[in-house]
Amino acid sequence: MRYSLLVALLSALVLTLFISSLMIGRNPLPIWQAAQASLHDTSSIVAIILTEIRLPRALIGLSVGATLGLCGAAMQGLLRNPLASPDLIGSASGAALGAIIVLYYGWQANFSYLLPLASMVGALLTTLLIFVLTGRSAGITTLILAGVAINALMGAMMSLLLNLAPSPYAMRELVLWTLGDLTDRSMDDFWLMLPFTVLGWLLLLGIGHGLRALSLGEQTASTLGVQTLWLRWRILLAIAFALGAAVATTGMIGFVGLVVPHLLRPLVQYDPARLLPVSALGGAALVLAADIGVRLIPSESTLQVGVLTALVGAPFFLHLILRSRYEQI
Numbered sequence: 001m002r003y004s005l006l007v008a009l010l011s012a013l014v015l016t017l018f019i020s021s022l023m024i025g026r027n028p029l030p031i032w033q034a035a036q037a038s039l040h041d042t043s044s045i046v047a048i049i050l051t052e053i054r055l056p057r058a059l060i061g062l063s064v065g066a067t068l069g070l071c072g073a074a075m076q077g078l079l080r081n082p083l084a085s086p087d088l089i090g091s092a093s094g095a096a097l098g099a100i101i102v103l104y105y106g107w108q109a110n111f112s113y114l115l116p117l118a119s120m121v122g123a124l125l126t127t128l129l130i131f132v133l134t135g136r137s138a139g140i141t142t143l144i145l146a147g148v149a150i151n152a153l154m155g156a157m158m159s160l161l162l163n164l165a166p167s168p169y170a171m172r173e174l175v176l177w178t179l180g181d182l183t184d185r186s187m188d189d190f191w192l193m194l195p196f197t198v199l200g201w202l203l204l205l206g207i208g209h210g211l212r213a214l215s216l217g218e219q220t221a222s223t224l225g226v227q228t229l230w231l232r233w234r235i236l237l238a239i240a241f242a243l244g245a246a247v248a249t250t251g252m253i254g255f256v257g258l259v260v261p262h263l264l265r266p267l268v269q270y271d272p273a274r275l276l277p278v279s280a281l282g283g284a285a286l287v288l289a290a291d292i293g294v295r296l297i298p299s300e301s302t303l304q305v306g307v308l309t310a311l312v313g314a315p316f317f318l319h320l321i322l323r324s325r326y327e328q329i
Helices: 003-023 033-039 044-077 090-105 115-136 140-164 167-179 187-201 208-215 220-225 228-250 254-269 272-296 305-328
Strands: none
Touching: 003 033, 003 044, 003 254, 003 272, 003 305, 033 044, 033 305, 044 090, 044 140, 044 187, 044 228, 044 254, 090 115, 090 228, 090 254, 115 140, 115 187, 115 228, 140 167, 140 272, 187 228, 208 220, 208 228, 220 228, 254 305, 272 305
């Protein structure tokens, strides 16, 4: 498939899902009527539903999905391993732990930007710890194993905070937040995450050449003029900013950064540079589709988006492991 055609198809899919996200729910919304009402009669019910509920939810789903897909493709290109993702090496868990600490003590009530800042610092420190422990010349397998160990440590610390929650209601809120969801998000949440998200995206601009060279090995990339150390830190900083803001806003929505780049990689002839933008589009499409799905699945309580993506992503990850095992035999 031609690359331009793939981008056009994914863009059309994202646009369709975005509009569908504005329309579809437990109670369908007449989008044209709601759009007109939001311009002329902002106090009407349909205008409030569109501008205060559906629009921020769709915008956050779009930006968070694009972030997860983009960061997953960048991480896989950096580590040269299709099984790598920010979820697996602990970046997402570190971001979640930073956010949970702020939520646990209620510090975000005094300073709204503290929540995304804590999440970004958690993601950056966790990733930094991995590279410090493994050393500069560590192999890919060592990095992934260290990431899994750090991921488990972050999970244990989150569990400790949940056990020490001051009340069962507080514990329930923290648990639901860690599952990842787009419900009850406002435009204030979107505007809060947007600057950090865009900063992370901007840091990933122009890294395609470096990832192409890095796919040939670090020594070869260095001979081609790529500053591999700077490239590594540039990607880690980008993931810390963008992923930290996403996790602080929606909680942990897993497996998007693993599944989407892996599915789209054959369609771009395994080119890590071309994989970045299509993974962003694919991630946005997947999160928007999952958010629409949780609204349509009949249940007494609302299903979390992170639960649905995990139900899809976990079997897919096991399939990748089994296929990799059989290919080595």
